[in-house]
Amino acid sequence: MLKVLDRLEEILIASLIAGATLLIFVAVTHRYALDMSAKFHLNALYDLLFRINLSWAQELCIYMFVWMAKFGAAYGVRQGTHVGVDVLVRKLPPDKGKWLILFGLAGGALFTGVVGTLGARFVWDNGFHYALFHALGATPADVPEGPTSPDLEMPTWIAYACVPLGSYLMCMRFLQVAWNFVHTGEVPHHQHAHVEGIDEPVAAAGAVSKGID
DSSP states (O other), X not given: OHHHHHHHHHHHHHHHHHHHHHHHHHHHHHHHHXXXXXXXXXXXXXXXXXXXXXXXXXXXXXXXXXXXXXXXXXHHHHHTOSXXXXXXXXXXXXXXXXXXXXXXXXXXXXHHHHHHHHHHHHHIIIIIHHHHHHHTTOOOTTSOOOOBOTTTOOBHHHHHTHHHHHHHHHHHHHHHHHHHHHHHSOOOOOOTTOOTTTHHHHHHHHHHHHHHO
């Protein structure tokens, strides 16, 4: 189950990054082509490009990057890529340092759990309550529909849903890391200077070079 969740997390993050990058490229290219066609009086091309409305692209890219950041933070907990100050942990004996590590992981789980709960309450009051009851065919009269975004004109609770979803996932990752630390004594650690797929050929080339020498 965790492997499936890990894979879905990676696919979501990669899809959001790729989609936002492609959308930005298309929007900038469209804007540049529209400006150049007006500058050189290419009226037919200008009319064609003018009918293509991409005013919503910037707003959608912002939402995509926010979603990517929230789920990327949870991915960072799982992979150990977050920056941490471990000077005190290294100074303490291992039997005492582990309690400080567990305290930090518990604090991270508590914080993200609180943020997720507050975010869920905000999303519920911001229109999800109405959307859920409306989908079930029982919309109370006193439940507000909730605001919509200015360009996409979609319910804003959809964009804000990344706060509870990403925060709860991050909370689960903190608990997962804490559980593994209790049983193995290790936490995820990422070598920031290491680039996967590059160091191995370099090491192999070095071994070949030494063999030749």
